[in-house]
Amino acid sequence: MSDDEKNPAREVIAEYAQSHFRYFRTADGTVYAQKNGHPVARPIRSQGTTGSHRQELMVGLFRDGRGVFNGTALKEALDLIEALALYEDTHAVHIRVAPGFDGATWLDLGRDDGQSVRIHPTGWDILTPDPREVCWRRTQLTGELPLPAKDTDSKGIDLLLRLCNFATPETECLAIAWLIGCLGPSVPVPAPFLTGPQGAGKSTGGRMLVRIIEGMSGDLRRAPKDEENLIAAVAAGWVTALDNLSHMTPDLSDAMCCIVTGAENVKRALFTDGDVFRVGYRRPLLLTGIDVGVIRPDLAERLLPLRLDRPGVRRTEAELWADYAEALPVVLGSLLDLTVKVRAATAETPTDLRMADFAHLCAQLDTATGLGALAAYRATLDDLNDDVIEGDLLAQTVLGYAETLAPGAEERMTSTEWLQALSRLYSGEETRPLPKGWPTTGKVLSDRLKRLQPTLAARGVLIDAGRTREGRYLEMVRPPGPPPPEQQAAF
Known part of the structure; x- marks a missing residue:
């Protein structure tokens, strides 16, 4: 066939x-x-x-009587359309949750007809959003949600709590606060870590x-072995849930910190020499497990432990999930009602907590319901600080050294001198060998103390760094009075 006949x-x-x-195109150039x-x-x-859009276009052409076209014609037409779209204005695409006009947010129900939930300051409605306001991106991880029930009178929250095995009312209110946070497109939320004894229903509760949020097709998955696969799974959905964690490598811990608070990954585009593409992500994360061992301080500030108890009465999977599916529209409706109520509440933002947006949400939840979520959140962070200290011999040694200082005292030394002093204190008169992983140089010690600084500050020991004409130093301060609030130090 000649070129003239192909045109x-x-x-x-x-x-x-x-x-x-x-x-249209997005900010990263994807059309x-x-x-x-x-x-x-x-x-x-x-x-x-x-x-895929290719299939969508082929089906439309066939059903509208335009004909059946070969792959070469489709490719050439799409190449032209892609080139033209690069000159159009940019528009963002969203998975599951999106910001809207006039302070509203949207929740994608994953339906073929496009119906979604618009959450606005005065209530929520089920609508089909204007494409100029919201563009949904769907993947194989985007499940369908049922139409939420109206006028539930908060029955859905009670139904959910009866189905789960949360150990305390404090745990229940933190789980509710996390769910409300998941409906916000711009609020980083800590990662719930569902823990408890064997048989407590951690995976089921997760x-x-x-x-x-993700519909009945949402599920837990094993933690990927490398960061690249983890990022791919995170970018394709909204809530990422990792099941049965028993060990957390430093790389996985760092990746989880990035997922919770947001980061960007840059990779070389396939079949190119120099082009790159960007993958930005910040997603709600959920974890389950009995114990993950030593928790690094930066991840501890981003975790939300939720303890479960073993249920007194066991039920079959079929019976349990049938009841859950029946209750889900009411649960979702009650959650949306509570979300509107919480967002309308006025509360001060705590200034001493790392996850300030989530702390503010807890304060709003307390104003709206009186549940005591903020106090419960502070208590969990305090428990996590204890976990970090119990798993870190250096932190224990630093606190032991601080006990030798009088309240209000300050001590300043180089990092090498601090390493020698802390090593002597740990070895003691018995000169026991230093443990595996103990800092070997002053620089390593300084880096470790940077990570431990918030944990030590919560226990009344402030570590700071500075420089004089003689060189750099580390300073330990034990303020008088009760331990100060958690705070970050500039290194």
Whole structure:
């Protein structure tokens, strides 16, 4: 077939595509296609087995009687459309939760008809969003949620708490605060860590929390062995839930910190020499396990321990999940009612906690309901500080050295001198050998103390760093009176 005979096919496809779809690009240059009047957008380069824009375009052309076209004509038409879209204004795409106009936020129900929940300051409604306001991105991890029930009179929250085995009322209110935080597109929330004895229903409880946001297809998964696979899983969904953690490597711990508070990964684009693409992510994270061993201080500030007890009466999986599926519309409706109420509440933002947005949300929840979520959150952070100290011999030794100082005293030495002093204190008169992982140089000690600084500050020991003409120093201060609030120090 001559080139002249191929041109009409390309033109037919391009004309049909531009009349039935809106094409735009995101800030990273990815081009998306959005059917006119529909909020779901698909990347035009997607080669997925189901739901790709290429298939959507082929089906539309066939059903509207335009014909069946070969792959070459489709590719050439899409190449032209992609080039033209790069000159259009940028527009963001969102998974599950998105900001809207006038202070509203949206929750994608994952439905084919595009119906979503608009949460605004005066209530919530089930609507199909204007494509100019919200563009949803769907993946295989985007499950369908039921239409939430109206006028639940908070029955859904009680139903959820009866299905889960939370150990205390404080744990229950923190779980509720986390769920409300998951409905906010811009609020970093700490990662719940569901823990308890064997048979406490940690995995089941984790699934129940996840499925309120992700639908009945939402599930837990094993932690990937490398950061690249973890980031890929995180970027494809909203809530990432990792099951049965028993050990946490430093790399996995650092990756989890980035997931909770947000980070960006840059990789080389495939089949190119120098092009790169960016993957930005900040997602709610949920973990389950009996014990993960030593917790690093930076991750401890981003965790939310939720303890579960063993249930007194066992139920079959089929019976339990049938009851849960029946209750889910009421649970979701009650959660949305409470979210509106909490967002309307006025409360001061605590200034001494790392996750200030979540602390503020807890304060708003207390104002709206009187549950005591902020006090419970502070108590969990205090317990986590104890866990960090119990798992770190250096932290224990620093606190032991601080006990030799009088209240209000200050001591300043170089990092090498501090290493010698702390090593002597640990070895004692018996000169016991230093443990594996003990700092070997002053620089290593300084770096370790940077990580431990918030934990030590919570126990009334302040570590600071500075420089004089003679060189750099580390200073230990034991303030008089009760331990100060948690705070960050500049190194």
